[in-house]
Amino acid sequence: MGEFGLISRLAEVLGPPASDDAIVGIGDDAAVLRFGREHVLVTTDTMVQAVHFLPGSPWEDIGWKALASNVSDIAAMGGEPRFALVTLALPAEQPAADSESVYAGLRACAERYGVSVVGGDVVRAQQVAITIALLGVARSGGGEPLLLRRAAARPGDAIALTGTVGDAVGGLLRMKDGTPPDDALVRAHLHPEAQLAAGAAAVTAGIRCAIDVSDGLLQDVGHICEMSGVGAVVQAGAIPVSEALRKAFGKDSLRLACTGGEDYQLVVVGQAALMEGLIRSAGVPVTVIGEIIDSADPRVRLLDDAGREITFPSRGWDAFRS
Amino acid sequence: MGEFGLISRLAEVLGPPASDDAIVGIGDDAAVLRFGREHVLVTTDTMVQAVHFLPGSPWEDIGWKALASNVSDIAAMGGEPRFALVTLALPAEQPAADSESVYAGLRACAERYGVSVVGGDVVRAQQVAITIALLGVARSGGGEPLLLRRAAARPGDAIALTGTVGDAVGGLLRMKDGTPPDDALVRAHLHPEAQLAAGAAAVTAGIRCAIDVSDGLLQDVGHICEMSGVGAVVQAGAIPVSEALRKAFGKDSLRLACTGGEDYQLVVVGQAALMEGLIRSAGVPVTVIGEIIDSADPRVRLLDDAGREITFPSRGWDAFRS
Numbered sequence A, B: 001m002g003e004f005g006l007i008s009r010l011a012e013v014l015g016p017p018a019s020d021d022a023i024v025g026i027g028d029d030a031a032v033l034r035f036g037r038e039h040v041l042v043t044t045d046t047m048v049q050a051v052h053f054l055p056g057s058p059w060e061d062i063g064w065k066a067l068a069s070n071v072s073d074i075a076a077m078g079g080e081p082r083f084a085l086v087t088l089a090l091p092a093e094q095p096a097a098d099s100e101s102v103y104a105g106l107r108a109c110a111e112r113y114g115v116s117v118v119g120g121d122v123v124r125a126q127q128v129a130i131t132i133a134l135l136g137v138a139r140s141g142g143g144e145p146l147l148l149r150r151a152a153a154r155p156g157d158a159i160a161l162t163g164t165v166g167d168a169v170g171g172l173l174r175m176k177d178g179t180p181p182d183d184a185l186v187r188a189h190l191h192p193e194a195q196l197a198a199g200a201a202a203v204t205a206g207i208r209c210a211i212d213v214s215d216g217l218l219q220d221v222g223h224i225c226e227m228s229g230v231g232a233v234v235q236a237g238a239i240p241v242s243e244a245l246r247k248a249f250g251k252d253s254l255r256l257a258c259t260g261g262e263d264y265q266l267v268v269v270g271q272a273a274l275m276e277g278l279i280r281s282a283g284v285p286v287t288v289i290g291e292i293i294d295s296a297d298p299r300v301r302l303l304d305d306a307g308r309e310i311t312f313p314s315r316g317w318d319a320f321r322s
Helices: A002-014 A059-075 A096-113 A167-176 A184-190 A196-204 A217-228 A243-259 A272-281 B002-014 B059-075 B096-113 B167-176 B184-190 B196-204 B217-228 B243-259 B272-281
Strands: A022-024 A031-035 A038-048 A080-090 A116-124 A129-137 A139-141 A144-146 A158-162 A209-212 A231-235 A266-270 A286-293 A300-303 B022-024 B031-035 B038-048 B080-090 B116-124 B129-137 B139-141 B144-146 B158-162 B209-212 B231-235 B266-270 B286-293 B300-303
Touching (some): A002 B116, A031 B080, A059 A184, A080 A196, A096 B002, A116 B022, A158 A272, A167 A243, A217 A231, B038 B059, B059 B196, B139 B196, B167 B184, B167 B243, B184 B243, B209 B217, B217 B231, B217 B243, B217 B300
Parallel strands (some): A231 A300
Antiparallel strands (some): A022 A031, A031 A038, A158 A286, A209 A266, B080 B129, B158 B266, B209 B266, B231 B286
């Protein structure tokens, strides 16, 4: 049934949160929890060896990326990260130096984004895996949290993207071919940055809808459409692709950009006038790539310059299909 | 170097938390984090198949226990649990019905202890594993958090214990021998209760030091000694052991009670007068089993009725030794 079918069945088994203080529960980039007057954001992400990273990946990069992918979830809510719990699963025979390298990478990422690691667990398992729970705070205005929600897209809104997409999966493919870790695309795969400043700028610009590109651009825009009850059209020619990706993958770079995942760029959705403000203030390139449309079909339509639809065999990552 | 050596090396790599709002970081049952005027507790625990539970354990019990062990950490801080994130790792071929049973058990435990599940992750892995991050709140008095800390034991304090210990490991051993899941000891292993009410009663009684029995009684009292810079003497004859354990394991029941782990009872440490108050108010049996002593050696001395020291080959669970 695939990852998303399973998640939705499990959410049904759990039922809705009992507490009114769960402002946002399952189904967004992070949960939003009210504690007194505070709005706490919390998210968790896991990376499993041979599933989420190749054996042979540098341990420091694994630590960095495990935290950066969680910071990206907080960025996609427009919040600020604060505290992390880290669980490291590893075989009994794994050298302690490997764990220390994972934590050195974690520390570098924590310092980069202002996160304090305050706890965790170390457990024995067959495969190395790292699970992080990250707590943050929502920005607020007049006592209310100011959030970027998946469910806040409206017909007519512009769809924009920070940076370029496809580099991470391009790097993964090159790494499989033996390209060393200092290659620019391989770096994008191993050592992504979270778009924390862009998320903050989006909230400040009055935008209220975003997601981070973790599964793949089309699939992630699709999550916004499902949660908002809208459709979307994306212009293939507008999708920003790096020179490095184009040079390495030629015509295939569009497919990688649309379906690759793990770029941790932000998809930001809002009125065109607000988006112009964000483009001026974001501090990183922000490119309009499409539009939200009034549609009962949450499928994202990808169009070429002549208005013809482009389709790919897969729209992105699915833990139980790929 | 064992689990605790590894954790302490990794904590060194990380360095102290950057934020002053991390009131309690690595090394207690839960971290304590200040958000505005609120004091948020957060903890995480993982259960891995064939490491923390036997293949063939009922899936519902696995879900229950994964959450109950985290609730126990909040109980051991004297707090109230609120919100959980759940990460389920499982092989691609695992039947969806198994996952649903895990979540049904989780839901039952969440309802029992007033927890809302607000997010998580489902990932592919070779082994089934469940990781929970649990957020709660500290009780407070006059704006300050009222906590049960591992570091708060003082010489002369009484050491007390809720309920009985050893049942869980007794149940694990019986399960390995083919005893069915409805056996009382096997239930204690598969379906533990968290001592939330006793933790609350301890805080209310003015007690400020506790830990839950997750690794093994002697080892867990030892954690208190290390964090508090004290020693401890425990009277073997005072340790409460259930009739079921004594009947099944005879003379070996003392060793199981002292080193077994996963009972999720609370060890509570405080002045004798406060302890008398707790014994009256806890709502569960609370038994004084020993005393904190002024000692540079954090080792816990277990004495028989004649004052002779009793030692066992192991003092409790170590993820990287057992």
